[in-house]
Amino acid sequence: MNNIQNIPFLLQQIEGKLNSLHIEQDKLSNPALFDIQITKKEISRIENEIDPIKKELISYTDIHRQKELMRIRLTEYMDVLGRNHDLPFSKSQGRIGELNFYLKPLVDIKSILNNDLTTRVSVNLTMTKDPSDAVPNVEAFRETLFQQRHSIIQANNMFQLFEVCRNFLEKIKINYK
DSSP, X not given: OOOGGGHHHHHHHHHHXXXXXXXXXXXXXXXXXXXXXXXXXXXXXXXXXXXXHHHHHHHOOOOHHHHHXXXXXXXXXXXXXXXXXXXXXXXXXXXXXXXHHHHHHHHHHHHHHTTOOOOOSOOOXXXXXXXXXXXXXXHHHHHHHHHHHHHHHHOOSXXXXXXXXXXXXXXXXXXXX
């Protein structure tokens, strides 16, 4: 595959199919509610649809620019988090939702992955005076960003970069809920 314009479409497709696969796999834990044989057939069908997309994404190895922009973006977040600030960071980042502080870096690196190969001037994180909205674990999150940056550097193809984002989201869901 040499057509970079197809990548966002392929990434969107594989993400949807992986989400569907996860839903079907969850059904296996409730045999009283779902027909196991039908569920297993659906899992097999989805896996067969995922394989060609995965192979196509793996074949795209010209990812130097995406990797570099993603690495730079996470480094910028790490730098901002490491500075002393008068007020704590806001978990909600001015929006409804406790995970927005943790999701902001993911949104940025995912937009790069989807071929928005531009960089913004700076990382803007909202502060708060509300103690209930204050981020308690900035250093732990900074370490998570360091790990994600290392994973980006190690990636060799577009599917591996996609997996970095997917794993990042899973870590956020588990560690920062």
